Each structure stands twice: as structure tokens, then as C-alpha cells.
Amino acid sequence: MDPTIASLATGALAFLAVVGAGFAFAGGQPSSGRAAKRAQRVYQSGKTKAPAEDQQAKRRAATADALKQLAEKQRSSRARLVSIKGRLAQAGLETTETTFWLASGAAALMFAVVALVLGAPPLAILGAAVVAGLGLPRWVLGFLTSARQKKFTSQLAEGIDIIVRGVKSGLPLNQCLQIIAKESPAPLSTEFQRICDAQAMGVPLDQNLQRFYENMPLSEVNFFNIVLIIQQKAGGNLAEALGNLSAVLRARKLLREKIGALSAEAKMSAMIIGAMPFVVAAMLAVIRPDYLMLLPSTDTGRIVLMACACSLGLGIWIMRNMINFKF
Numbered sequence: 001m002d003p004t005i006a007s008l009a010t011g012a013l014a015f016l017a018v019v020g021a022g023f024a025f026a027g028g029q030p031s032s033g034r035a036a037k038r039a040q041r042v043y044q045s046g047k048t049k050a051p052a053e054d055q056q057a058k059r060r061a062a063t064a065d066a067l068k069q070l071a072e073k074q075r076s077s078r079a080r081l082v083s084i085k086g087r088l089a090q091a092g093l094e095t096t097e098t099t100f101w102l103a104s105g106a107a108a109l110m111f112a113v114v115a116l117v118l119g120a121p122p123l124a125i126l127g128a129a130v131v132a133g134l135g136l137p138r139w140v141l142g143f144l145t146s147a148r149q150k151k152f153t154s155q156l157a158e159g160i161d162i163i164v165r166g167v168k169s170g171l172p173l174n175q176c177l178q179i180i181a182k183e184s185p186a187p188l189s190t191e192f193q194r195i196c197d198a199q200a201m202g203v204p205l206d207q208n209l210q211r212f213y214e215n216m217p218l219s220e221v222n223f224f225n226i227v228l229i230i231q232q233k234a235g236g237n238l239a240e241a242l243g244n245l246s247a248v249l250r251a252r253k254l255l256r257e258k259i260g261a262l263s264a265e266a267k268m269s270a271m272i273i274g275a276m277p278f279v280v281a282a283m284l285a286v287i288r289p290d291y292l293m294l295l296p297s298t299d300t301g302r303i304v305l306m307a308c309a310c311s312l313g314l315g316i317w318i319m320r321n322m323i324n325f326k327f
Helices: 003-076 077-083 086-092 095-115 122-168 171-185 186-200 207-215 219-234 238-262 266-287 299-323
Strands: none
Touching: 086 095, 086 122, 095 122, 095 171, 122 171, 122 186, 122 219, 122 238, 171 186, 186 207, 207 219, 219 238, 238 266, 266 299
């Protein structure tokens, strides 16, 4: 080989080796610096995510514990919900349980005397006394309770909106509840006034809300209690949570009204069918009383009357369950 060519090849190889070494050292340091920075960022993000995850876990645990305590308190208060004292409070009546039983006894005595004067048999007198003493007062109490609960349900969404606007403007929750108690119509103002009075006496919020549910055992009230208890235990945006609850309650009210409109025809048909036997009996009592008196005056007629009463009650119960929608 020519010495000149060999020297040129050796010089070229040496130049390439030097250039390659320079690129290697020049490129290694930045890449290692970037890797170090990337590792530092990952380490810092891990340190910031860990407390956030722990905080979320604590909030979930506090929420689950609050819901568990609320469910246990509701199960323990079921006896009060069905008692006469609890039903009187749900109807908004200030009377005592003793007064209710005295009024029931007076109604039973009055109906028994009326049946005795009309010449009814002893079994009919006893039935009239039982119906008037036990059935009629409870029916009236249930009617008053249902009417009051419907009125309260229609007002609750507006009361929650007052709390949302007050919280957004910086007012505390207690002051928002006082505004509802003073400016809202009854029965919403009555129930929230009880809450404010209990808070002024130092009753804890969870016990106060439990009494609120006992006076108004509605699913809407249960939702309201859950939101407040969770916010107290785990924190969070109270205005946003109550705003969402207000939207849900308005949607439920709209759905309830739509169901009522769709089932109005069935309800009217059930009322007509249930009233027909009594209307026909009244007409026969005016037109042919001797024809109708065969039923209560003979043994066969009494058996027929009892069978008719049982079948009529069963039919009314079936129709009521068919047109009564709960959600």
C-alpha cells in the first residue's frame, strides 16, 4: 500500500474517532441531565399525589361512616314514626296522645249510640263502634298527614334555593335556616323553626336532622339530611351539593305531577266503581225500602252483606294499589 494513502486513512480514522468521542460526551451530559430532571419531577409528583389520595380516602371513609350512622338512627326511630305521638307530630297537630284516644273513644260511643237508636243488631253496633273508634280517627290523621307532607314537598326546593343563595353570598348555614323559618310559608317554616330552636338550645346537628326526619318522614328530607351530614363530616362545596339536590327535587315533583295526570282517569274510574254500591243502596232505600231491608233483617241477607263488604274492600284495595305509584 502507498504510504501516503495509509497515512491519509489513518488520519481520517483518527478524526472520526475524535469527532465521535466529542459527540458522545457532548450528548451524554444533557440526556443525563434531562433524565435527572424527569426523575425529580416524577418524585415530586409522587410526593404531591400521596397526600391528595390520602385526603380523598379519608373523605370517603368519613362519608361512609356518616351514612352508616344515619341509617342506624333511622332504623332506631321507626317505632316513633308509626306511633300515635309521631303521627300527630307529622300531621302538625299540637294535641297530645291522650286527647287523641279520648276523641277516638267519644267517636266510638257516638256511633254506637246512633246504631242503637236505629235498631241495628248487636254485631252491627260493635262494628260501628270499632270503626269509629279505631278506623275513622286514624284515617283522618293519615289524611291530614298526607296533605301536610305534599305541601311541604312542594315548598322544600324553594327553601333549599334560599340556603344555596345564602351560602354563596357568605352567610352561615344557621342564618340561612333562620331566614327560611321566618320568611317561608307553613309547614316549611314550622319545621325549620323547630330546627333553629333546637340549635339554639345546643342540640347537635345530626340529632336535630334526625328529629326533622321523624316529623317529616320523606325521601326528600332524607336526601337533605344526607347532604348536610356529609358536608359536616367530610367537607365539600355545600352550595353546589344543595343546588344539585334542588334540581333533583324539582325533577321528582315534575315526575309526580306527570304520573298524577296520567293516572287521573284510572283514579276517577276507581272512585265511581267504589261508590256505585252505596249509591244504589241509597236509591233502593228511597224507592223500595222493604226490598232492601231483607238484607239486614235475615240471616241469609247478613251473610250476603258480609260477603259484599269483603269483596268490595278487596276490590278497593286492589284498585288503590294499581293506581298508587311510589317512587
